[in-house]
Amino acid sequence: MKILILGADGYLGWPTVMYFSKKGYEVYAVDNLSKRKIETEYGVEPINILKPFNERVNIWNKNQKNQIKYLVADLLNYKVLCEILEEFRPDTIIHYAEQPSAPYSMASREKAVFTQHNNVIGNLNLLFAMKKFCPNSHLIKLGTMGEYGTPNIDIEEGWLELEHKGRKDRVLFPKKPGSFYHLSKVHDSANIEFACRIWGLKCTDLNQGFVYGISTEEMELDYENLSTAFHYDSIFGTIINRFITQIACNKDMTVYGKGDQKRSYLNISDTIKCVSIACENPPKNGEFRVFNQFTEFCSLNEIAKKIKNYADKNKIRSNVTHIENPRIEDEDHYYNPTNTSLISLGLKPIIMDDNQIDKIFKLVKKNQNRINLNTLDPNIKWKK
Amino acid sequence: MKILILGADGYLGWPTVMYFSKKGYEVYAVDNLSKRKIETEYGVEPINILKPFNERVNIWNKNQKNQIKYLVADLLNYKVLCEILEEFRPDTIIHYAEQPSAPYSMASREKAVFTQHNNVIGNLNLLFAMKKFCPNSHLIKLGTMGEYGTPNIDIEEGWLELEHKGRKDRVLFPKKPGSFYHLSKVHDSANIEFACRIWGLKCTDLNQGFVYGISTEEMELDYENLSTAFHYDSIFGTIINRFITQIACNKDMTVYGKGDQKRSYLNISDTIKCVSIACENPPKNGEFRVFNQFTEFCSLNEIAKKIKNYADKNKIRSNVTHIENPRIEDEDHYYNPTNTSLISLGLKPIIMDDNQIDKIFKLVKKNQNRINLNTLDPNIKWKK
Numbered sequence: 155m156k157i158l159i160l161g162a163d164g165y166l167g168w169p170t171v172m173y174f175s176k177k178g179y180e181v182y183a184v185d186n187l188s189k190r191k192i193e194t195e196y197g198v199e200p201i202n203i204l205k206p207f208n209e210r211v212n213i214w215n216k217n218q219k220n221q222i223k224y225l226v227a228d229l230l231n232y233k234v235l236c237e238i239l240e241e242f243r244p245d246t247i248i249h250y251a252e253q254p255s256a257p258y259s260m261a262s263r264e265k266a267v268f269t270q271h272n273n274v275i276g277n278l279n280l281l282f283a284m285k286k287f288c289p290n291s292h293l294i295k296l297g298t299m300g301e302y303g304t305p306n307i308d309i310e311e312g313w314l315e316l317e318h319k320g321r322k323d324r325v326l327f328p329k330k331p332g333s334f335y336h337l338s339k340v341h342d343s344a345n346i347e348f349a350c351r352i353w354g355l356k357c358t359d360l361n362q363g364f365v366y367g368i369s370t371e372e373m374e375l376d377y378e379n380l381s382t383a384f385h386y387d388s389i390f391g392t393i394i395n396r397f398i399t400q401i402a403c404n405k406d407m408t409v410y411g412k413g414d415q416k417r418s419y420l421n422i423s424d425t426i427k428c429v430s431i432a433c434e435n436p437p438k439n440g441e442f443r444v445f446n447q448f449t450e451f452c453s454l455n456e457i458a459k460k461i462k463n464y465a466d467k468n469k470i471r472s473n474v475t476h477i478e479n480p481r482i483e484d485e486d487h488y489y490n491p492t493n494t495s496l497i498s499l500g501l502k503p504i505i506m507d508d509n510q511i512d513k514i515f516k517l518v519k520k521n522q523n524r525i526n527l528n529t530l531d532p533n534i535k536w537k538k
Numbered sequence: 539m540k541i542l543i544l545g546a547d548g549y550l551g552w553p554t555v556m557y558f559s560k561k562g563y564e565v566y567a568v569d570n571l572s573k574r575k576i577e578t579e580y581g582v583e584p585i586n587i588l589k590p591f592n593e594r595v596n597i598w599n600k601n602q603k604n605q606i607k608y609l610v611a612d613l614l615n616y617k618v619l620c621e622i623l624e625e626f627r628p629d630t631i632i633h634y635a636e637q638p639s640a641p642y643s644m645a646s647r648e649k650a651v652f653t654q655h656n657n658v659i660g661n662l663n664l665l666f667a668m669k670k671f672c673p674n675s676h677l678i679k680l681g682t683m684g685e686y687g688t689p690n691i692d693i694e695e696g697w698l699e700l701e702h703k704g705r706k707d708r709v710l711f712p713k714k715p716g717s718f719y720h721l722s723k724v725h726d727s728a729n730i731e732f733a734c735r736i737w738g739l740k741c742t743d744l745n746q747g748f749v750y751g752i753s754t755e756e757m758e759l760d761y762e763n764l765s766t767a768f769h770y771d772s773i774f775g776t777i778i779n780r781f782i783t784q785i786a787c788n789k790d791m792t793v794y795g796k797g798d799q800k801r802s803y804l805n806i807s808d809t810i811k812c813v814s815i816a817c818e819n820p821p822k823n824g825e826f827r828v829f830n831q832f833t834e835f836c837s838l839n840e841i842a843k844k845i846k847n848y849a850d851k852n853k854i855r856s857n858v859t860h861i862e863n864p865r866i867e868d869e870d871h872y873y874n875p876t877n878t879s880l881i882s883l884g885l886k887p888i889i890m891d892d893n894q895i896d897k898i899f900k901l902v903k904k905n906q907n908r909i910n911l912n913t914l915d916p917n918i919k920w921k922k
Contacts, residue, residue, distance in 0.1 A: 232647065263616065263666040267659055274658065274725070275651055278718075282647035306707035307700070314712070316691070316700055321872070323690035325712035328698070329728075334662075337732055341658070341725040344713075348721060352866045352920055482736045488705070536736055 156180045158242055160229065161250030163207040164189055166365065166425050168382045170248060172372035173426045175220050182242050183211060186228035192258065198529045200383035201521045213379045229276030239287040246433050248294045251276060255389050257534040259335035266334040273338035281349040292436040293357040294429060295346060297339045299418050299448060299491060301361060303330030304484050309491035312359060312444020332483055350442035358432040363418030363448030366394035368517050370423050384517065387529035393454065394419065397461050398511060401472045402518040403525060411479030413455035416489035418448035421504040431499045445495045449503035464511045480532040540564045542626055544613065545634030547591040548573055550749065550809050552766045554632060556756035557810045559604050566626050567595060570612035576642065582774065582913045584767035585905045597763045613660030623671040630817050632678045635660060639773050641918040643719035650718040657722035665733040676820040677741040678813060679730060681723045683802050683832060683875060685745060687714030688868050693875035696743060696828020716867055734826040742816040747802030747832030750778035752901050754807050768901065771913035777838065778803065781845050782895060785856045786902040787909060795863030797839035800873035802832035805888040815883045829879045833887035848895040864916040
């Protein structure tokens with residue numbers, strides 16, 4: 155089985171590359187390194203020292219029989235993309251290769267345009283290249299639960315069976331995304347659904363909650379050399395990773411606004427498992443399938459409380475402060491998203507317990523001297 | 539009242555410019571002339587001889603007291619766009635400035651990417667420039683009924699009050715667009731709804747049926763010099779204009795596929811009236827309002843039948859041929875779109891009767907020597 159992983163140098167891309175290599179897949183890892191460039195631009199760094207993309211792959215290849223092939227390339231370069239697909243003809247394509255930060259997309263017009271251009275056109279190029287060279291490949295596309303917003307009805311998995319004035323239809327679930335980044339993913343989903351419907355491509359769109367955690371089985375083989383980026387900053391850091399960094403630095407956990415905003419999340423190891431489950435259970439040709447990819451959901455306050463409980467038990471000082479919400483979002487809302495598809499296909503969720511928090515806490519403590527506390531505070535506002 | 543018209547050189551833009559000028563508005567007309575460039579590229583021409591953009595405006599200005607200001611500029615050039623808004627500070631912005639052809643967007647990857655990039659990024663630039671220089675302006679944005687596709691439920695106006703598992707919400711109407719062009723309009727709508735929600739901009743999104751007809755009151759002042767483009771070709775020609783051209787040339791009316799596809803449409807004079815009604819009845823700040831802008835709907839076969847009836851009465855030979863559908867679309871479906879908003883605000887629909895058909899027929903006959911019959915047949919297929 156041949157698998158092409160786009161965005162292979164990212165927080166999720168890199169562990170995905172190692173996972174499928176270890177499993178015996180023929181892996182082709184591609185990245186344009188744009189996230190490392192954005193890190194440089196904003197002066198934010200992961201807490202751990204990351205080897206360059208090529209070096210990480212070379213280290214893996216030195217110690218493993220199953221070799222990973224890699225390339226630095228950009229989906230906006232259609233010619234190179236075609237060369238990759240024509241040569242490799244993957245069975246599965248995992249597409250993480252998008253600008254992944256909501257705050258970044260809200261920083262300015264330039265960043266909003268960059269995000270939508272990069273994500274939407276890159277994805278369009280991929281659809282056209284697939285149609286041309288590998289129309290039977292299974293596209294696994296990473297979306298986000300943030301595409302849905304916080305509707306007052308249950309969030310179904312991508313599609314909605316609805317009844318209106320006595321008539322029925324099955325429609326794409328109506329969305330209310332919360333940033334230009336989230337909008338770019340909504341646009342992608344609409345373009346992909348069309349490509350499935352018109353050209354018969356097949357896709358699994360994974361609407362993912364935010365991911366926390368620092369390690370997967372494959373990283374543990376050689377954590378020093380194979381770890382993935384752990385971000386705690388306000389641009390790339392997800393909330394659980396950020397809160398744990400704050401308590402490790404003897405800082406208050408900063409909750410945006412009231413904190414009753416509810417969000418869904420999952421452990422990084424479960425991301426890999428979900429992608430693997432999608433890969434092993436492809437949809438049929440022409441199908442646009444959507445899975446909601448998360449294992450738990452609760453409010454930001456409840457997340458902070460779980461981390462505070464861990465801190466109390468371990469005699470670590472912790473406190474919660476509510477700061478002005480830089481985002482514009484409902485802070486008091488109904489939230490009931492469905493995630494039965496992946497569970498029914500065999501996902502056994504990892505729960506965010508003291509043990510999971512402890513693993514992250516220890517990594518942060520170990521690298522505490524690398525932390526730049528200034529990058530924790532949000533400096534990008536949704537409305538200036 | 540100051541009104542900025544973007545896409546002012548187009549089929550609808552140009553009559554809109556004259557209408558508001560005649561009404562006493564201060565009009566700023568902007569176009570990048572991209573449609574004329576696409577015409578050149580594909581070797582298609584309107585049936586009537588069009589004066590260049592600047593010349594049309596100059597002729598108008600010579601004969602009218604209320605002067606139109608104009609500029610050739612592209613929404614993709616953010617700097618120029620900002621200069622326009624900063625200098626002019628319009629009360630209303632009418633945004634027609636998008637690549638308007640579904641077949642063009644389906645011709646190749648390049649055309650699909652051009653369409654989505656041009657439309658989505660141009661519109662994004664406009665939102666950012668409005669936020670900066672005229673956040674209280676009313677944006678009137680042209681969308682299309684084709685964004686909805688042909689759902690099995692009634693098509694409401696942009697929003698849907700829905701009930702799901704005993705809970706209620708008001709959501710954006712779920713869409714199923716039929717081309718990369720239609721998708722670009724869906725993406726625009728999603729971006730605009732977000733800008734209204736987050737920044738408090740106000741917008742009327744006009745989801746328009748296809749437009750037929752050749753003249754408006756202002757054109758009649760000097761049709762030779764002030765007419766708008768009449769396209770009969772398979773790229774820019776809308777179906778009624780195309781069918782009438784076919785009977786005028788003693789050709790069969792070519793219906794795509796079974797012809798039971800139902801579509802909504804309106805006369806070009808009603809387009810201008812609808813835009814005027816939207817302009818005079820702005821939404822409140824922060825509101826994303828959607829009107830379905832059409833006056834009639836029926837199947838392609840019924841449209842052909844109406845034109846055949848006119849032909850029979852006037853002893854013109856006419857015949858209907860069904861050709862292979864170049865598009866992928868439902869040819870047998872439920873269709874019941876709502877259009878009560880504009881009617882309740884005062885629109886008195888023009889019905890497509892023999893008189894309307896006759897006006898078009900006579901224009902075509904007069905310019906018959908300019909018709910290139912080769913451009914009538916669709917040569918762009920949705921699936922190659």
